[in-house]
Amino acid sequence: MTPLPPADPRDIASLEPVLIVGTGLIGASIGCALTSQGVEVHLWDLDPANAMVAAGRGAGMLSQLDPGDYRLVVVATPPGAVAATVAERLRWHPSAVVTDTASVKSAVLSALRETELDLSRYVGSHPMSGTQYTGPLTAVPELFVDRTWVVTPRHENSAESVERVRRLARLCGARTVSLDTREHDTAVAEVSHLPQLMSILTAANLRHAQRSHLPLAGGGIRDVTRIAQSQTGMWRQILTANRPAVREQLSQVREDLDTLIGVLDNPDELESFLAMGRAGARSLGGKHGKEMSETTTVVVEIPDQPGALARLFADIDRLGVNIEDLSVEHDQARDAGFLSIEVDRTRADDLRAWMREHHWGLRS
Numbered sequence: 001m002t003p004l005p006p007a008d009p010r011d012i013a014s015l016e017p018v019l020i021v022g023t024g025l026i027g028a029s030i031g032c033a034l035t036s037q038g039v040e041v042h043l044w045d046l047d048p049a050n051a052m053v054a055a056g057r058g059a060g061m062l063s064q065l066d067p068g069d070y071r072l073v074v075v076a077t078p079p080g081a082v083a084a085t086v087a088e089r090l091r092w093h094p095s096a097v098v099t100d101t102a103s104v105k106s107a108v109l110s111a112l113r114e115t116e117l118d119l120s121r122y123v124g125s126h127p128m129s130g131t132q133y134t135g136p137l138t139a140v141p142e143l144f145v146d147r148t149w150v151v152t153p154r155h156e157n158s159a160e161s162v163e164r165v166r167r168l169a170r171l172c173g174a175r176t177v178s179l180d181t182r183e184h185d186t187a188v189a190e191v192s193h194l195p196q197l198m199s200i201l202t203a204a205n206l207r208h209a210q211r212s213h214l215p216l217a218g219g220g221i222r223d224v225t226r227i228a229q230s231q232t233g234m235w236r237q238i239l240t241a242n243r244p245a246v247r248e249q250l251s252q253v254r255e256d257l258d259t260l261i262g263v264l265d266n267p268d269e270l271e272s273f274l275a276m277g278r279a280g281a282r283s284l285g286g287k288h289g290k291e292m293s294e295t296t297t298v299v300v301e302i303p304d305q306p307g308a309l310a311r312l313f314a315d316i317d318r319l320g321v322n323i324e325d326l327s328v329e330h331d332q333a334r335d336a337g338f339l340s341i342e343v344d345r346t347r348a349d350d351l352r353a354w355m356r357e358h359h360w361g362l363r364s
């Protein structure tokens, strides 16, 4: 993972001490990122064992300050508990800006509006990074580096409150994007909730497969089904909170599925459909926000021999080409693997020539 970038001392001074409420994967990862930047962090969790594990992983201290001392409270509880926890913390910590990390923002805001609390110190946010795991043992300080962190400011927030949350994201290495609450929920239905369900659909469909067919599974299905392993309880809450937007996405996919089934007998139309998939994947861009069109993939065959990968990396290193991303795929039938290396488009031909010169087999 990319290391955390150096912190701006002004960012630290303006938001500490920080209190993190809910020290699971996200809360503890934020805590670890902040403490590694030198920020004073305190931790609280409904389950004291989780707070203890998070503290043990370096996410912050278990001791609690006077409630009025905190300048930033980060609520990272499961989505269903977020609104009540934010409300409670707004009441308890009069000097703090309170933010949350919930994956759906409108439901939290509607519930908070029902409390009739002054919400000027509440600024919603959502780090667009996670894993299929849960709990503080799986926390990673670099989880948010180079990822997008959405902030959902409202007109009643002061510029300083919003900036405090942006500084939090920056200290965790993320880049911030400001979105209206409703637009955020539509966006995450498109880029997070539907993909989660497509992963689950693919994985669930394996129940129809014969057990003896499963060992044929290669890198593709493993990539597609990784997030299907996520906690069902958390996703039940996320999808329920965002059901109008998710329903719309699913209906669109239902139409596409019907079209796809219909064009299977027409190779030209089928290819046009497949091209929409390529275009969609490319529209996401590459690592560090680099447009994918700026990079290209070189696929190198790696013999299944000890040290082959190390030799390959050493050869690439000698050429001085930066690896933007990579993935390995195994060819079960041939005791070989394929390393897909994403490199700057302008260096791809040099790399291909260099690889051939050093007797590596290329697939593309």
Ligand SMILES: NC(=O)C1=CN([C@@H]2O[C@H](COP(=O)(O)OP(=O)(O)OC[C@H]3O[C@@H](n4cnc5c(N)ncnc54)[C@H](O)[C@@H]3O)[C@@H](O)[C@H]2O)C=CC1
Residues within 6 Å of the ligand: 021, 022, 023, 024, 025, 026, 027, 044, 045, 046, 047, 050, 076, 077, 078, 079, 081, 082, 085, 101, 102, 103, 104, 126, 127, 128, 129, 130, 131, 132, 133, 134, 135, 136, 234, 238
């Ligand atoms: N898991 C992911 O990939 C991502 C999750 N999120 C959001 O971040 C939040 C946290 O998610 P995770 O860290 O994955 O969950 P998690 O299950 O790993 O951690 C949640 C923690 O909150 C604690 N908790 C539960 N109720 C509480 C309460 N009332 N008060 C204080 N602590 C309480 C639990 O004991 C647990 O330690 C969720 O709202 C989720 O929507 C955001 C981005 C990514």
Ligand SMILES: O=C(O)C(=O)Cc1ccc(O)cc1
Residues within 6 Å of the ligand: 102, 103, 127, 128, 129, 130, 131, 132, 192, 227
């Ligand atoms: O594991 C991944 O790749 C994810 O993208 C996880 C994720 C889950 C929920 C969110 O609200 C945001 C990100």
